[in-house]
Amino acid sequence: MSVTYTVTVIHDRDPQPTPQTELREALGQIQPSATVSRPPESDPIYYLQVDPADADKIHSLADNFLAGSPACRAVVSSGLALPERSQDETSIIVQRKPGVTDPVSQSVLHAMGESGFDREQSQVRTGWRYRVAVDELSSENLVEVAGQLGNEIVDEWFTFGEGEPEMVPDPFRSFPSESTGRVEVSLLDANDEQLQSLSDTGGLSLDLVEMQTIQNHYRGLDRNPSEIELETIAQTWSEHCCHKTLTGRIRHGDHVYGNMLKETIFGVTRELDKPWCWSVFKDNAGVIGIDDEWGVSFKVETHNHPSALEPYGGAGTGIGGVIRDTLGTGLGARPILNTDVFCFAPLDTPNEDLPAGTLHPRRILRGVVSGVRDYGNRMGIPTANGAIHFHPDFVGNPLVFCGSVGLIRKEHVDKTVNPGDQIVAIGGRTGRDGIHG
Incomplete structure (x- = not known):
């Protein structure tokens, strides 16, 4: 048995509040004629489920961690209630869909564990409430604005007109499990x-x-x-895992490559056979020697289409994947820095020039930069260099090129994998957004 609380953080004590640019941009795109009577506001929302014995710790958590600034105040409500807003304000609530990974919730759960909450009995989901006082904004346009603030792949959103009470479905709701056991696919006799x-x-x-x-x-x-x-x-x-394009048959001028990757990069590396190339094309990252004792591992990968669909998560898992590969190189390299190259369409691309169903380059850039930052700098691995490029050809699909550099001792470069070896998987649970992603 658990109890539910909602903590809403209100930024009303800051004499110079950060402008809510995303909401302003969305309003300007959907209804340019809309008149905003005062600056829009955005309120972080934290839905908490805790053991009843921990209920007395909620206010301290809200004030000292969730608000965490003299410029903010935390409003704690029982159940799924939100604090009242001004009667002339419309609002939009954006939160993760049930089962989708919620990165912020993991940080909150960690803080709750450090604060004495029963971690096993605690759950957290997060969201945002956007408030704006605007003249003559139709309900249809309000829904369109919400679609600019959320991403239908991972988010759900709810809109409320002036004076309309805010009610959201249970963010902790779950879906029935699929059938258990082995599920066979009838393949043998298929035409x-x-x-x-x-x-x-x-x-x-x-x-x-x-x-x-x-x-x-x-x-x-x-x-x-x-x-x-x-x-x-x-x-x-898949193309992402085995690079069908690079390993495919490609004609370049009068020359035809049977397997371009093997005949170019692989081929010349094998032919040169430099002694300082300690590990190439056989492990999670390449390793070159920098002296007789230490080597540098380097791994890069693209996460283009995932970042086009969900910029924050796509870029975050891109940089996270190469950090993982650094850790999995040899007997384990130590990540020391990240690198990246980003290519986007121009940030002033008109909306009418966007292919149907694509996000605007400004939104993709914000999400990609945030995703790489949160999975790199904020976990103690600095992004030490990078580049950014703009060209109209990237309007449908950005280039998100992420890299990780590590250090490894020479005696730790080689490893063997044998039948019967035990496998231990460590990490957070995979969300619905990570299945068949």
């Missing part, structure tokens, strides 16, 4: 049309030849694949 349909409806992004190859493999095993096996193959064979 070509059915094979392609399995890929298309399942979001596997595999072509017919690839599906036929999988089918022939399981015919040799005389059994159908499980759903997890098929998903694993699809992920492993």
Whole structure:
């Protein structure tokens, strides 16, 4: 049994408050004629579920950690209630969808554990309330403004007109679990049309030849694949994981590469065979020697399309992935710095020039920079260098190129992996946004 509280942080004690630029920009795009009578406000919201025995600690947590500044005040309410707003204000509440990873909540849970809360009995979800006093803003336009502030992939939002009470669904609600146990996919007797349909409806992004190859493999095993096996193959064979374009057949002028990556970068590296190349093309990151004792590991990867869909999470997991690969190189390299290259469409790109369904470059830039910052600088790994470039060709898909540099001793570079080795997975639970992402 747990009790629920809502903590809303109000920024009304700051003599020079930070302007709410996102809401202003969204209003300007959706309804340029709208007249705002005073600066818009945004209030962080924290939904807390705690053991009843910890209820007496809520106000201290709210004042000392969640507000954390003399310029703010924390309003604690029982249940899912929010503090009243001015009668002339409309409001928008944006919060994560149920089951989606909520990065801020993990920091709050850590603080609660340090403050004596029963961590096992505590849950946290977060959101934002945007308030604005604006003349003649239609309910339809208000919903459009909300869509500019949230991202339908990971967020849900609710809009409230002047004087309308704010009521939101339970942020802790969950969905029924899927069927448990092994789920088989009927693949053995499927014809070509059915094979392609399995890929298309399942979001596997595999072509017919690839599906036929999988089918022939399981015919040799005389059994159908499980759903997890098929998903694993699809992920492993994805463009992101195996670089189909770089390893494909490419014509450049009069020359045809059978496998461009192997015939260029791989080929010349193998041919030169420099002694200071301690580990190349076989581990999670490459390693070059800087003296007889120490080597530098370097890993880069792109997270372009994920960042186009959800800039903060896409870029954060991009930099997080290369930090992970540094840690997984050899017997473990030590991350010392991050690097990045970002390419976006011009920030003044007119809305009418955006392809349908794409986010504006300004929004993508803000999210990407924040994601790399929060997964790097704020965990103690500095972003030591980088570059940024603008060109109209990046309007549909940005380039988000993330890199991690580490240090490793020479004797720790080589490792062996053997059948029967134990695997220990460490980390947070995967959210709904991380499944088939």
